[in-house]
Amino acid sequence: MKSIVCSALALALTGSAAFAQDALPQQNNDWFTAAQAELARKAAVQPITKKARxxxxxxxxxxxxxxxxxxxxxxxxxxxxxxxxxxxxxxxxxxxxxxxxxxxxxxxxxxxxxxxxxxxxxxxxxxxxxxxxxxxxxxxxxxxxxxxxxxxxxxxxxxxxxxxxxxxxxxxxxxxxxxxxxxxxxxxxxxxxxxxxxxxxxxxxxxxxxxxxxxxxxxxxxxxxxxxxxxxxxxxxxxxxxxxxxxxxxxxxxxxxxxxxxxxxxxxxxxxxxxxxxxxxxxxxxxxxxxxxxxxxxxxxxxxxxxxxxxxxxxxxxxxxxxxxxxxxxxxxxxxxxxxxxxxxxxxxxxxxxxxxxxxxxxxxxxxxIAFQGYAGRGSDILGLSMKIDPAGVKALDEPNLAADGKPYTTVGYLNGTGTILTEDQDWFGTRPALTQEQAIDLDYVQQALIPMSSExxxxxxxxxxxxxxxxxxxxxxxxxxxxxxxxxxxxxxx
CATH class of the missing domain: 3.40.720.10 (Alkaline Phosphatase, subunit A)
Structure with a gap:
């Protein structure tokens, strides 16, 4: 068993050395090159120790x-x-x-x-x-x-x-x-x-x-x-x-x-x-x-x-x-x-x-x-409904995610506040208000919340x-x- 572990470690170290000397297969990936540029910027930062005027x-x-x-x-x-x-x-x-x-x-x-x-x-x-x-x-x-x-x-x-x-x-x-x-x-x-x-x-x-x-x-x-x-x-x-x-x-x-x-x-x-x-x-x-x-x-x-x-x-x-x-x-x-x-x-x-x-x-x-609710595809309007992830692309599908009650929900909600879905003498399940994208992005819209409070x-x-x-x-x-x-x-x- 010990020899197997040692062999695996040696192989890993050999591979690391090879990658250090040769180009990584992801070297031209946009995310990789952007991170390399950010690394260079951070490496150049030097502390300023002069008196602050x-x-x-x-x-x-x-x-x-x-x-x-x-x-x-x-x-x-x-x-x-x-x-x-x-x-x-x-x-x-x-x-x-x-x-x-x-x-x-x-x-x-x-x-x-x-x-x-x-x-x-x-x-x-x-x-x-x-x-x-x-x-x-x-x-x-x-x-x-x-x-x-x-x-x-x-x-x-x-x-x-x-x-x-x-x-x-x-x-x-x-x-x-x-x-x-x-x-x-x-x-x-x-x-x-x-x-x-x-x-x-x-x-x-x-x-x-x-x-x-x-x-x-x-x-x-x-x-x-x-x-x-x-x-x-x-x-x-x-x-x-x-x-x-x-x-x-x-x-x-x-x-x-x-x-x-x-x-x-x-x-x-x-x-x-x-x-x-x-x-x-x-x-x-x-x-x-x-x-x-x-x-x-x-x-x-x-x-x-x-x-x-x-x-x-x-x-x-x-x-x-x-x-x-x-x-x-x-x-x-x-x-x-x-x-x-x-x-x-x-x-x-x-x-x-x-x-x-x-x-x-x-x-x-x-x-x-404040709470961020999954699983929003990329580009879902931060003020609007949480839209489904596109497995074949990058931008979110034009189709909202649905909660267990069969209704859509916003990308952002609150754990408490005046927008509570819980009301007196009411079982919340199935009674949560339906919601459209137009309603959700309105300037005066109050996000849905859980615990009822007079102020979040x-x-x-x-x-x-x-x-x-x-x-x-x-x-x-x-x-x-x-x-x-x-x-x-x-x-x-x-x-």
């Missing part, structure tokens, strides 16, 4: 590996291809890691805890902002003792300019974690503060940070949290504040430029004068519905041009907040369109900066309960981190999410 963190809220995959296919299919061969802007970055996203008290995280991890370097509880895990959510009396330094404070202390961008409200969890300290993410204005709370609300903290030079440009939604209840904004919508403070007017009186729509945004001076952009009463519009307000890429470009006026460099945090909201709604058509808008913002940030002096990190705070939930799996620039090579393997901050600070303070 600028640091840009781009976070697509809820854009885990699965959501990113759906966006990749949608973008590629919109360009007339199968979709899976497509490469999004951040997917070209040379360095990659996986982040563990849990909060200290939550296996499946929330964005306040994950945002705080990335903007302070400390993991904390779900629902709290800019504080450590010793604070009990909602207890204002514990904020002072639990406060930790955030990105706006750290990078402005280095002499850098700071920018905060979000398509959500600027007072929402992820952007707020860059500059605020709060016992609860819901303390966006004073009306939600508990009686006797001595800690200012999140909107008030943002304006204070702008006045103190800790934020130089802030662009996003959330106008209502800066205005009193008896004041209406430019769109006729009322404020939320009950303390009578008009924070927008306070900012303007301090010399901050205020912009609220496309026209005023384009007229803003990008010369280092602080800019406050509030484009909606609540969240900005989904990309699919956007009118009268700038895109995420346009806000990114404006912010970089404004922040580049500082010789000491800048820190810029950018959130595509509405990827998350569309996932919560189970509305994949809007998820992927906001996902593409995020990729456009990544491309714009990369275009306007230099790899030698700018660290760019692209990631997500968490994933959603986050999920707990790892998310990807894509990076390039100074010290980006330190992001590799599987890491705790709070390492992101430490890499950013290390790169910015390196000698």
């Amino acid at each position: 600028n640091v840009i963190l781009l976070v697509a809220d809820g854009n885990g590996v699965g959501t990113n995959y759906a966006t990749r296919l949608f973008d590629g299919q919109q360009k007339g291809n199968f979709g899976d061969e497509n490469v999004l802007a951040h997917e070209t970055f040379p360095h990659l890691a996986l982040a563990k996203t849990y909060n200290v008290n939550a296996q499946t995280p929330d964005s306040a805890g994950t945002g705080t991890a990335m903007h302070t370097g400390v993991k904390t509880k779900a629902g709290v902002i800019g504080v450590d895990e010793t604070l009990n959510r909602g207890d204002c009396s514990q904020v002072e003792a639990a406060t930790i330094a955030n990105a706006a404070e750290v990078f402005s202390a280095m002499g850098k300019s700071v920018g905060v961008i979000s398509t959500a409200r600027l007072t929402h969890a992820t952007p707020a974690s860059a500059y605020a300290h709060a016992a609860d993410r819901n303390f966006e204005d004073n009306s939600k503060l508990p009686e006797g709370c001595a800690v200012p609300d999140i909107a008030a903290q943002m304006i204070e940070a702008m006045m103190d030079g800790k934020i130089d440009i802030a662009l996003g939604g959330g106008r209502r949290h800066f205005l009193p209840k008896d004041v209406t904004d430019e769109e006729g919508k009322g404020g939320k504040r009950t303390d009578g403070k008009n924070l927008i007017e306070d900012a303007r009186a301090a010399g901050v430029q205020y912009v609220h729509d496309d026209e005023t945004f384009k007229a803003a001076k990008l010369d280092g004068t602080p800019v406050l952009g509030l484009f909606e009463s609540s969240h900005m519009k989904y990309e699919a519905d956007r009118t009268g307000e700038p895109s995420l890429a346009e806000m990114t470009e404006a912010a970089i041009k404004a922040l580049q006026t500082n010789d000491e460099g800048f820190f810029l945090t950018i959130e595509a907040g509405r990827v998350d909201h569309a996932n919560h709604d189970g509305n994949l058509a809007r998820v992927v369109r906001d996902g593409v808008a995020f990729a456009d913002a990544v491309a714009k940030a990369d275009e306007l900066t230099n790899d030698e002096d700018t660290l760019i990190i692209v990631t997500a705070d968490h994933e959603h309960a 939930t986050h999920s707990g799996e790892d998310v990807a981190i894509y990076a390039k620039g100074p010290f980006a090579h330190l992001l590799n393997g599987t890491v705790e999410q709070n390492l992101v901050f430490h890499i950013m600070q290390h790169a910015a303070s390196a000698e």
Whole structure:
């Protein structure tokens, strides 16, 4: 038996040597030559260990590996291809890691805890902002003792300019974690503060940070949290504040430029004068519905041009907040369109900066309960029905796969949400709604889901981190999410 094994091993080694010396039979295969070219590109990558003048963190809220995959296919299919061969802007970055996203008290995280991890370097509880895990959510009396330094404070202390961008409200969890300290993410204005709370609300903290030079440009939604209840904004919508403070007017009186729509945004001076952009009463519009307000890429470009006026460099945090909201709604058509808008913002940030002096990190705070259902042939519309594999060709057949109930199903679904197929007092089998391709690809279609929920939930799996620039090579393997901050600070303070 031993001699047989030895003979087999010798034959294998001989064959390997022969293949190493002679051409492999697959050497002219397109997949083989493409992989060889990619190998050469990767072999040429060298770490950049110079000090980072600028640091840009781009976070697509809820854009885990699965959501990113759906966006990749949608973008590629919109360009007339199968979709899976497509490469999004951040997917070209040379360095990659996986982040563990849990909060200290939550296996499946929330964005306040994950945002705080990335903007302070400390993991904390779900629902709290800019504080450590010793604070009990909602207890204002514990904020002072639990406060930790955030990105706006750290990078402005280095002499850098700071920018905060979000398509959500600027007072929402992820952007707020860059500059605020709060016992609860819901303390966006004073009306939600508990009686006797001595800690200012999140909107008030943002304006204070702008006045103190800790934020130089802030662009996003959330106008209502800066205005009193008896004041209406430019769109006729009322404020939320009950303390009578008009924070927008306070900012303007301090010399901050205020912009609220496309026209005023384009007229803003990008010369280092602080800019406050509030484009909606609540969240900005989904990309699919956007009118009268700038895109995420346009806000990114404006912010970089404004922040580049500082010789000491800048820190810029950018959130595509509405990827998350569309996932919560189970509305994949809007998820992927906001996902593409995020990729456009990544491309714009990369275009306007230099790899030698700018660290760019692209990631997500968490994933959603999104599910990819087999067995879809290549080219099946990522928004549509799962089509059968063609055994004789490449492109999917024009014939849907059928579930055990005899009905077609979409390529993508959710494990829970408002699109549930389970209803009260109903046996699901055989009663699942029939579905056509036309229905499935409609902009407003809500994907079918399993568990009934009023809003689809986050999920707990790892998310990807894509990076390039100074010290980006330190992001590799599987890491705790709070390492992101430490890499950013290390790169910015390196000698």
